Amino acid sequence: DSGVTQTPKHLITATGQRVTLRCSPRSGDLSVYWYQQSLDQGLQFLIQYYNGEERAKGNILERFSAQQFPDLHSELNLSSLELGDSALYFCASSVGENGGGYTFGSGTRLTVV
Amino acid sequence: AQSVTQLDSQVPVFEEAPVELRCNYSSSVSVYLFWYVQYPNQGLQLLLKYLSGSTLVKGINGFEAEFNKSQTSFHLRKPSVHISDTAEYFCAVSDTRPGNTGKLIFGQGTTLQVKP
Numbered sequence: 759d760s761g762v763t764q765t766p767k768h769l770i771t772a773t774g775q776r777v778t779l780r781c782s783p784r785s786g787d788l789s790v791y792w793y794q795q796s797l798d799q800g801l802q803f804l805i806q807y808y809n810g811e812e813r814a815k816g817n818i819l820e821r822f823s824a825q826q827f828p829d830l831h832s833e834l835n836l837s838s839l840e841l842g843d844s845a846l847y848f849c850a851s852s853v854g855e856n857g858g859g860y861t862f863g864s865g866t867r868l869t870v871v
Numbered sequence: 872a873q874s875v876t877q878l879d880s881q882v883p884v885f886e887e888a889p890v891e892l893r894c895n896y897s898s899s900v901s902v903y904l905f906w907y908v909q910y911p912n913q914g915l916q917l918l919l920k921y922l923s924g925s926t927l928v929k930g931i932n933g934f935e936a937e938f939n940k941s942q943t944s945f946h947l948r949k950p951s952v953h954i955s956d957t958a959e960y961f962c963a964v965s966d967t968r969p970g971n972t973g974k975l976i977f978g979q980g981t982t983l984q985v986k987p
Contacts, residue, residue, distance in 0.1 A: 760914060789973065801961065801977040814972035848914060856973045858922060859905055862914040 761785065762863035764849050770869045776837040779866045783830055783851030789813070790832040791852075791860065792824060796845040807832055808855040839870045873898040873964045877978035885986050886954055892947040892981045894962030902964040904945040905975065906936055909959040918960075921945065932956070957985045 761784035771777055783790050792804040794817075803816035807826035818824075821839075826832045836843060846867050852860035878893040896902060903922050907915040919930025926938040936947045945962060959982050963975040 760916070762914075791973070791975075793975075800979050801975075803974045803976075806972050806974065814974055816974060850915075852973060854973075856971050858903065858973065859917050859920040860973065861917070862907075864914040 760861045760863060762787075762849060762851050762861050764847075764863035764866050766866060767864065768867050768869075770871060771839060773839055773841060773870055775839050775870075776835065777839065777868065779834040779836070779847050779849075779868075781832045781834070781849030781851075781863060783832070783849075784861055787851035787853050787861070788830065789852045789855050789860070790826055790830070791850040792818075792832070792834050793848040793850065793862075794845050795848060795865070799845075801848075804834070806855075813855055836868070841870050844868055844870045873900075873902060873966065873976045875962050875964055875976055875978035877960075877962050877981045879981050880979065881982045881984065883984045883986060884952055887951050889950050890948065890952050890956075890983065892960050892962075892983065894945045894947065894978060896943050896945065896962075896964050898943075898964060898966075901967040903967055904936075904938060905963040905965070906930065906934070906945070906947050907961045907963060907977075908932075909961065909980075911958070915961065918947070952983070952985050954985050954987060956983060958983060 763782040788809045804818040806814040846865045850860045850862040874897045906918040921938045962978040
C-alpha cells in the first residue's frame with residue numbers, strides 16, 4: 759500500500775457519459791498530480807494541485823476538469839466520454855509543490871464502451 | 872522542453888544475469904532524473920532518483936543508475952536479476968528550475984522479461 763488511495767479501481771461506462779475519479783493523497787502530502795496512461799500516448803501529465811490551488815496544467819482535454827478539496831483529496835471529472843478516453847488514470851502525491859519523486863496510487867482503469 | 876527516450880522497448884534476460892535498461896534525455900535546463908517500476912496491474916513505484924550529488928544512485932531491490940551529464944543518459948543496472956523483476960520500467964525527468972512544478976516527463980517504458 760503506497761498510501762495514495764484511488765477509487766474506484768475499475769470503471770466501465772458508455773460514450774457520452776460523465777465519471778468522477780477520486781484520489782486521497784498520502785498523509786501530509788499537499789500536492790496531487792493526475793496522469794493518464796494509454797497504449798498509444800504512454801504516461802501523460804494532466805494536472806497538478808497544491809494545497810487546493812491549481813499549480814500546473816498538462817495535456818488535459820477541455821472535457822476534463824479536476825479540483826482539490828480542503829481535506830486535500832482530489833477528484834478528476836471526465837465528461838462527454840469517448841472511446842479514446844479509455845485508459846489508466848493515476849494519481850500521485852508529494853509533500854511539496856516541486857515533486858522530487860512522488861508516490862503513485864494504484865490507478866483507476868476506465869473503459870468506455 | 873524535455874523529452875525522454877528509452878532505447879529498448881523490450882529486454883529479455885535470463886535469471887541471475889546482469890541487465891542494463893537504457894535511458895537518454897533531452898533538455899535545455901538541468902533536470903532531476905527518476906526510474907519507476909510498474910508491476911502488472913499495479914501503480915508506479917519509485918526505484919531511485921537523482922536530484923544532485925553523486926552521479927551513482929542506488930535504489931531499492933538492488934538497482935542502481937548512473938547519471939552521465941555529457942551523454943545525457945541515466946541508465947539503470949542490476950548485477951543479477953530475479954524472476955520477480957519482470958515488469959515495466961519507466962525513466963522520467965523533471966525541471967530543476969525555481970518554480971518547477973514537479974511535472975514528470977516519462978519515456979515510453981521498457982519491458983524487462985526475466986526468463987528462468
